[in-house]
Amino acid sequence: LILLLLVPLVSAALSGLAAFLGSYAPNGRAATIIANIVTLVIGFLSPLFIPLEKFPVPVRILSQLFPLTYAADAFRFALDGQLGAGLIIDVCILLVYTLASIFLVQIKLDWRSVS
Numbered sequence: 001l002i003l004l005l006l007v008p009l010v011s012a013a014l015s016g017l018a019a020f021l022g023s024y025a026p027n028g029r030a031a032t033i034i035a036n037i038v039t040l041v042i043g044f045l046s047p048l049f050i051p052l053e054k055f056p057v058p059v060r061i062l063s064q065l066f067p068l069t070y071a072a073d074a075f076r077f078a079l080d081g082q083l084g085a086g087l088i089i090d091v092c093i094l095l096v097y098t099l100a101s102i103f104l105v106q107i108k109l110d111w112r113s114v115s
Helices: 002-022 028-045 057-063 067-080 085-108
Strands: none
Touching (some): 002 028, 002 067, 002 085, 067 085
């Protein structure tokens, strides 16, 4: 049940980040290139394949800026059956990322104005 709730939350957080970054692209092709580069960087700097403890300290600090770090952590907690404070903190951080990205995208892309 927790996994079913995590999937849309993680998707919303990452989609919001992508929408915000894509809003700076001049066209769709550039947005795709930016998204691919950012996905690659975030994937390598997040603890998806390598535990966070194995990263050098500067990379550990940098990885704390990415929602994928908290998503991986939340999925690990849920799959291990650890439904405690760690999972709640990760979910709260992902909610903050989601809400912040919605807010920033709404500011960046003013849907009501037509140029």
